[in-house]
Amino acid sequence: xxxxxxxxxxxxxxxxxxxxxxxxxxxxxxxxxxxxxxxxxxxxxxxxxxxxxxxxxxxxxxxxxxxxxxxxxxxxxxxxxxxxxxxxxxxxxxxxxxxxxxxxxxxxxxxxxxxxxxxxxxxxxxxxxxxxxxxxxxxxxxxxxxxxxxxxxxxxxxxxxxxxxxxxxxxxxxxxxxxxxxxxxxxxxxxxxxxxxxxxxxxxxx
Numbered sequence: 716x717x718x719x720x721x722x723x724x725x726x727x728x729x730x731x732x733x734x735x736x737x738x739x740x741x742x743x744x745x746x747x748x749x750x751x752x753x754x755x756x757x758x759x760x761x762x763x764x765x766x767x768x769x770x771x772x773x774x775x776x777x778x779x780x781x782x783x784x785x786x787x788x789x790x791x792x793x794x795x796x797x798x799x800x801x802x803x804x805x806x807x808x809x810x811x812x813x814x815x816x817x818x819x820x821x822x823x824x825x826x827x828x829x830x831x832x833x834x835x836x837x838x839x840x841x842x843x844x845x846x847x848x849x850x851x852x853x854x855x856x857x858x859x860x861x862x863x864x865x866x867x868x869x870x871x872x873x874x875x876x877x878x879x880x881x882x883x884x885x886x887x888x889x890x891x892x893x894x895x896x897x898x899x900x901x902x903x904x905x906x907x908x909x910x911x912x913x914x915x916x917x918x919x920x921x
Contacts, residue, residue: 722769727765727769730759730761730765730769731769731770731779733759733760733761734755734756734759734761734766734769734770734776734779735776735779735780735783736759737755737758737759738755738776738777738779738780739780739784739827741755741758742777742780742826742827742830742831743824743825743826743827743830744826745826745830747773747777747830752766752767752772752773755773755776777834778840778841780831781831781834781841781844782844784824784827784831785844785845785847785848788820788821788848789848789851791820792817792820792851792852792855795813795816795817795820796813796855796859798816799812799813799816799859805866806859806860806863806866806867806913806918806919807909807913807918807919807920809859809863810856810859810860810909810912810913810918811905811906811909813855813856813859814883814887814905814908814909814912815905817852817887818887818890818904818905821891825891825894828891829891829892831845832845832888832891832892849884852880852884853877853880853881853884854880856876856879856880856883857873857876857877857880860872860876860879860916861873861876866918866919867916867917867918867919868916868917868918868919869915869916869917872916875915875916876916878915879912879915879916882911882912882915883908883912886908887908890904
């Protein structure tokens with residue numbers, strides 16, 4: 716597994732952050748592969764020597780961007796779940812709010828997400844990391860749903876929650892890659908996905 720040592724000096728930490736930001740933008744604009752290390756260093760307002768000292772090569776930079784994205788996503792999802800937990804919402808409202816929150820979290824990062832998903836299809840380590848993130852999102856959904864098991868009418872709540880989580884992830888991945896779900900307007904996607912999931916789970920309406 717690729718990994719980098721986090722720099723201890725503040726100056727090096729800032730340089731690394733700039734390299735990651737530049738790489739994320741290049742990935743989002745489909746320009747990462749053709750951009751050389753010297754140009755990456757220039758865009759990051761740093762030097763080639765600093766790049767090699769902190770990262771070594773472009774593969775390491777790519778993995779570092781991916782790792783940062785996964786970690787930031789997990790933290791954002793945890794924050795979202797904590798926010799939902801502080802509100803007195805029905806299960807139906809919680810599910811819709813979770814879907815809205817996840818779409819909002821990833822809004823504006825579609826280009827980066829698409830680039831990383833494409834890379835995952837050809838790179839085992841990327842694929843494993845994405846599976847871990849998807850599994851984390853799925854487990855989070857199941858935890859929310861099964862906390863109100865009595866509101867689920869499906870005869871097999873745990874199995875149904877797990878399948879619903881996978882259906883939701885598949886739908887959101889497609890939404891990210893394509894930018895739409897058929898003819899459904901973007902603004903109503905969260906509500907419609909929630910309706911689909913809740914109907915399958917046979918959630919008691921508030």
